[in-house]
Amino acid sequence: MEKQKVISKGQKAIPEGYMTVGEVAKKMDVTVRTLQHYDREGLLSPSAVSEGGRRLYTDRDIVKLHQILSLKHLGFSLDDIKNRLIPLDTPSEVAGVLSEQAAALRRKIDSLSDSLKDLELLREEVLNMQTVDFKKYADIIVNLQMDNEFYWLIKHFDDEMLDHIRTRFDKDSGQAFMDTFLNLQEEALRLKKANVPADSSEGQQFAKAYWEMITEFTGGDMSMLPRLMELGQFDGADSDWKNKQADAGAYVGQVLEVYFSRLGINPFQEDAK
Template identity: 30%
Template sequence: MLTIGQFSKKTGVTIRTLRYYDEKGLLKPTYVSPSGRRYYEDDNMVTLQKILTFKFLGYPLEDIQSMLATSDLNLHKSLVRQKQEMLIKKAQIEKTIATLEHAITLSENQEEIHTDVFLSIIHDLIHSDEQHTYFKTLLPEDLVDELEQLYKENITDYTRHHLETTLKLKEAYRKQLPDEEVLLIVEEMVSIIPEHLLTRIIEASKQIDEGTEIDESLFHMPFTKEEEQWLERIMKKSILGGNNDE
């Protein structure tokens, strides 16, 4: 029999990991002395190889434990299911990497980054697919698809523009600029959207029930409550003023 130290050297698995596997019931030593020293034999090596193989394939320890204890395991079905789960994780990792690359590009040459605004943009990047689906419940599908395609083709320009104009609005609130100057920033913010699409968005928005609540879990607002109320007041004042002029 081998001591836990000898077994560790032979297998390349740390003593700490072997003790953890013992505690979890994954790999029990062949013998434990009255003083608590663990001893292992060749049969333990076979079990350990199975554990390491399943770990390499991405199985969590809880699943490995049940798989080792099951004599009639349908390995093929289990492997197919595990492959599907790993493909999902792969897609998530690829999306995370793409988001990080985009975030790095956005943060370049930025002397100071406003955390709330930046995180709002990153949140939108992460949840873009869910937002796309959600907007289809409010706006015509072809309009949403066209906007999505345009956004993906110009994602860096769009997000940088959004970052810059949002920061301008927050600075306008801090300085309490006149409403006319604030409205110019708002116009600048939406100016990146082609006029024909912006017109369609405005018309389609009129058809949305006033009581419709936005799914806040999909959107991370970069403004404080005070900033939102300030901006809403200016926008309402502008709209009412426009109606009076008519």
């Protein structure tokens, strides 16, 4: 980078071929503060400084500024431009850095697309809820980030249920529980369709797995049990979801009845006490 030159004393007018910082800012549609920042960062220093301390630029500076602004438009940071791009000597090196930047921008585009989709879905849920509840909004956003297609169930849970879920599960364990629940629901539908008897070995193995899943959810708090058993039967719930839950629930009820009978317990009755 060229050293700054001082215009000779007594020369008040701007010499031919030089421009003030204000003129450059106007010409290139940037702010004076931006140019001052580039100077401080050592990215674009003026070619000269007048006796009065005014920064003076040349056409060569304009060309360099154009390059900086163009690279910034591609998403490069000032540090990237100064320390990674400008020192490069070969086209292949420049092409490599450009490829890295392209990949970073693709990741950013994907992330922004996901955020836009989540915003639109959250907006629908907010309107459906007809109330302001930022705790539920946060839970919905977390489930959207997890790609949980049943994020809409959140709005039907009361505060006690949501507080219980927040206490019992983090993001990873919550996703694992939801996967288990959905897999068991599908298994219930399969067994029902295959007419597998509730008191058969296969039916009771399923009942044991289902009850273990419920016990994991409740953590021993049986007051949560009725809410969990009603999952999906909310007013306004998707009809396909409700139908699947009803079919699965019918089989689950049968196998659990046999399961509890053989164990000699009635968890619903215990909860009522």
